[in-house]
Amino acid sequence: MVRGFAILLGLQWIGELISQGLDLPLPGSVIGMVLLLAALRLEWIQLEWVSDAAQLLLDNLSLLFVPAGVGVMVYFDLIAAHWLPLTLALVISTLAVLAVTGTVDRLLSHCGERHGR
Numbered sequence: 001m002v003r004g005f006a007i008l009l010g011l012q013w014i015g016e017l018i019s020q021g022l023d024l025p026l027p028g029s030v031i032g033m034v035l036l037l038a039a040l041r042l043e044w045i046q047l048e049w050v051s052d053a054a055q056l057l058l059d060n061l062s063l064l065f066v067p068a069g070v071g072v073m074v075y076f077d078l079i080a081a082h083w084l085p086l087t088l089a090l091v092i093s094t095l096a097v098l099a100v101t102g103t104v105d106r107l108l109s110h111c112g113e114r115h116g117r
Contacts, residue, residue: 004053007045011035 015032018024024031039045057064072079079086 001052001056004050007050008032008036008053008057011039 012029012032015030015035016028018031019026019028036045036050040047
């Protein structure tokens with residue numbers, strides 16, 4: 001499990017270096033996850049190496065949301081003052097994500113049908 005955590009944290013660290021070094025508008029953790037996916041697909045990293053560490057993180061995922069909840073409570077007055085634009089942004093962005101996801105799914109399913117999959 002130590003090896004799994006070392007791999008996950010190492011890839012996150014590399015992602016942070018890439019994000020900050022290239023001044024990308026993408027979080028380093030997201031870049032680290034893409035690197036993990038690529039390393040798994042290319043079989044540079046075996047799934048067994050990281051599965052226990054990943055499962056432990058998933059089992060305790062609710063604890064990782066505590067800082068976000070505290071942040072909401074710290075800025076509650078600011079959020080209350082701007083509730084309408086925040087609500088509109090949440091609703092519109094959610095609908096946009098649903099529309100894009102549905103469109104991509106439809107395109108991929110048509111592409112798969114044409115190739116006999």
